[in-house]
Amino acid sequence: MGSNIGNRLEHLQQAVRLLQSHPSIHVMRVSSVYETEPVGLTEQAKFLNVAVKLETSLEAKELLGACQSIENKLGRMRKIRWGPRTADLDILLYNTDHIQLEDLIVPHLRMSERAFVLVPLVEIEPEVRNPITGMLYREEPAMQQDGVSLWKKVESIGDFLQQN
Ligand code: X6L
Numbered sequence: 001m002g003s004n005i006g007n008r009l010e011h012l013q014q015a016v017r018l019l020q021s022h023p024s025i026h027v028m029r030v031s032s033v034y035e036t037e038p039v040g041l042t043e044q045a046k047f048l049n050v051a052v053k054l055e056t057s058l059e060a061k062e063l064l065g066a067c068q069s070i071e072n073k074l075g076r077m078r079k080i081r082w083g084p085r086t087a088d089l090d091i092l093l094y095n096t097d098h099i100q101l102e103d104l105i106v107p108h109l110r111m112s113e114r115a116f117v118l119v120p121l122v123e124i125e126p127e128v129r130n131p132i133t134g135m136l137y138r139e140e141p142a143m144q145q146d147g148v149s150l151w152k153k154v155e156s157i158g159d160f161l162q163q164n
C-alpha cells in the first residue's frame, strides 16, 4: 500500500482497518512504515509504503475489487498517471499463482525492481520467492536501491493501528 497525500499514515491505517472489517479478509501482518522517494513520476511528494499479509477466501479478482473499493472510500482520484494518491492498494502476490487478466497481473509487474515494494515485503516475509523465477525477493539487486528509509517501526498490527 502507498500514500502520498494528506495524513499518509492515517490513510494507510484506515485502509488496514477497512481490510480487517471485510468478513472474508484476515490481516495477518503489517510491515514497518517506510518513507520512500517517488518512482515513475518523480516530481511529487514522498510516499509512505507498507506491505500487508492477509488471508482470504476471496479470489484474486474479488480481492482486487475489495482493494479498489477501499481506495475509493479513501478518496482516491485518478487524474494523473502515476500521480499522487491518498491510498493505493496493490496485490503483489497471491499464493504462488500467476494471474494474467486484463486488469490484474500477479506477481505485480516490475515489483522486483522497486525497493519501495521489496523492502517492506521482505520484512514481513523474508523467505518469499518470485513464483515465476524462483528467486528470493530479498536477493533482488533492487533491495539495495536508496530512497527507502524506515519511518516508523511496527511490531504488530495493533501497534500499527495505534491500538497497542
Ligand atoms: C520508468 C518508467 C521507470 C516508469 C519507472 C515505476 C512507473 C513505478 C510507475 C517507472 C515507474 C511506478 C509509488 C511510487 C508510484 C509508491 C513510491 C509505480 C506507480 N507508486 N513511488 N510511484 N511509492 N515510492 O507507492 O509504482 S506510481
Ligand code: MG
Pocket (backbone or CB within 6 Å): 002, 088, 090
Ligand atoms: Mg502501486
Ligand code: MG
Pocket (backbone or CB within 6 Å): 088, 089, 090
Ligand atoms: Mg495501484
